[in-house]
Amino acid sequence: MPVTPAALNHAEDLADFVAASPSSYHAAEEVARRLEAEGFTRLNEDEAWPAQAGGRFVVVRDGAAIAWAVPAAASATTPVNVFGAHTDSPGFKLKPKPTTGAQGWLQAGVEVYGGPLLNSWLDRELTLAGRLVLDDGSVALASTGPLLRLPQLAIHLDRGANEHLALEKQAQTQPVWGLGTPADADLLGEVAAAAGVDASRIRGFDLVVADSARGAAFGAGDVFFASGRLDDLASVHAGTVALAAGAPAVVEGGASIALLAAFDHEELGSASRSGAAGPFLEDVLERVYAQLGAGIEERYRAFAASWCLSSDVGHSVHPNYAGKHDPNVRPVLGSGPILKINANQRYSTDAVGAAAWAGWCEAAGIASQEFVSNNDVPCGSTIGPITATRLGLRTVDVGIPILSMHSARELAGVSDLHDLSRVAGAFFSA
Incomplete structure (x- = not known):
């Protein structure tokens, strides 16, 4: 129909x-x-x-x-x-001390939330969003917009990727969000700026990673909706x-x-x-x-x-x-x-x-x-x-x-x- x-x-x-x-x-x-x-x-x-x-x-x-x-x-x-x-929804949640990195890359320390299909999160622009609890007990909602990405390893460096791709949840699911060294960066500062609050006031946070792409109808006759x-x-x-x-x-x-x-x-x-x-x-x-x-x-x-x-x-x-x-x-x-x-x-x-x-x-x-x-x-x-x-x-x-x-x-x-x-x-x- x-x-x-x-x-x-x-x-x-x-x-x-x-x-x-x-x-x-x-x-x-x-x-x-x-x-x-x-x-x-x-x-x-x-x-x-x-x-x-x-x-x-x-x-x-x-x-x-x-x-x-x-x-x-x-x-x-x-x-x-x-x-x-x-x-x-299944995905990833930010860990304490979330500003990490290696080899000149800034990364986010995350843990798996629920049971996501891990491979589907690769090579997408991702948002960091959730709530910040401030020093006076007030709550601010925050959403950074596209900030993070889980880059997939090129097939030239993993010739068997199309036969079997399995991600190690600790080592291979930490998204990148910038360049530099963790000592000189602050991921929570990025979130605080998006919420319009002072990062020094943050006393607690519940932040998750979400796909930033908008949902859309498509297919013959627009029968499908992806989101x-x-x-x-x-x-x-x-x-x-x-x-x-x-x-x-x-x-x-x-x-x-x-x-x-x-x-x-x-x-x-x-x-x-x-x-x-x-x-x-x-x-x-x-x-x-x-x-x-x-x-x-x-x-x-x-x-x-x-x-x-x-x-x-x-x-x-x-x-x-x-x-x-x-x-x-x-x-x-x-x-x-x-x-x-x-x-x-x-x-x-x-x-x-x-x-x-x-x-x-x-x-x-x-x-x-x-x-x-x-x-x-x-x-x-x-x-x-x-x-x-x-x-x-x-x-x-x-x-x-x-x-x-x-x-x-x-x-x-x-x-x-x-x-x-x-x-x-x-x-x-x-």
Whole structure:
């Protein structure tokens, strides 16, 4: 099917979103910025929260953001529909004493974050981005723009490179960023200048490396979209767009609270104060329901009628490696979002959830596909089982199919990106 103008517009907006989100901290702030522009009120966790019924709110904790819209007629037992995603992506994180170098080159001392496809980071212009904590406790977000590069060794010096290229994570993944000697240079000074702060005031930092190239549609009929950090900013963006568009109707006459939960640290297992295994979502829900007059009994009743869509990317069938996929269940780009299924509960989908997903897709007017792993190639996991375990919400694992997962630049279908946001909208209004 031809790509619609609406889908292309959505992809262009996603390119803007990814460009504004080189780190999880930037992504959380971009979610808040966009929703505040749509009438959401930003709350602080250390302040009293206002009455919830009929309101739209967003709160940021480190690199995570949670936003929600509450029906005007909400009660203590009103259920919640949670669209869950994550803000972090695999790559590299800056180490302490980061200004290094050798042989007249300045380099950045980094360690591997999550499980990136290391070779994909070679020969790209890279950004250093994240947060700086200053001497007064304030936080400044920083993004240098193109600054670093991991130069590949020429084939003349490694004649076997095309047969097998394996990078040593310590010795061969330290990017260059200038010429000179470490004693006369300061990488944090470059970051501080980008943030407009005095480098001497920096007391702590969380900085990651990100591909600096902008996302773009391409291919015959513009069916493809390539970008860094589609895992999982594609889902964060889809949920943000859907919540912004659907919040007025939810407030006016919705039957459920519509909530977007964009967690950090999924690529590391989610075990942090801002990860899905941490207390962030539960903290927010307890405060929301307390404002609605809910005690323990009412909250359990509300949760029993609630849902969570855990949205993350999955694997499209690869035309050059078809044997790595299930021989019968083979999602492909451009044929719709995917329902993710795993017998060992690496994904949380069950029959009840599959039926509900079919209903939300039908309401949105979109097609859907299924994903299951080849038995010899076990799948990863998501925030879905974690959320289901923590809160007891019935959870369904979904997403979009992509190629080059965990590459510095991943590949999605333009129509799938738009369709995911459409079904998120149907879910929020269900």
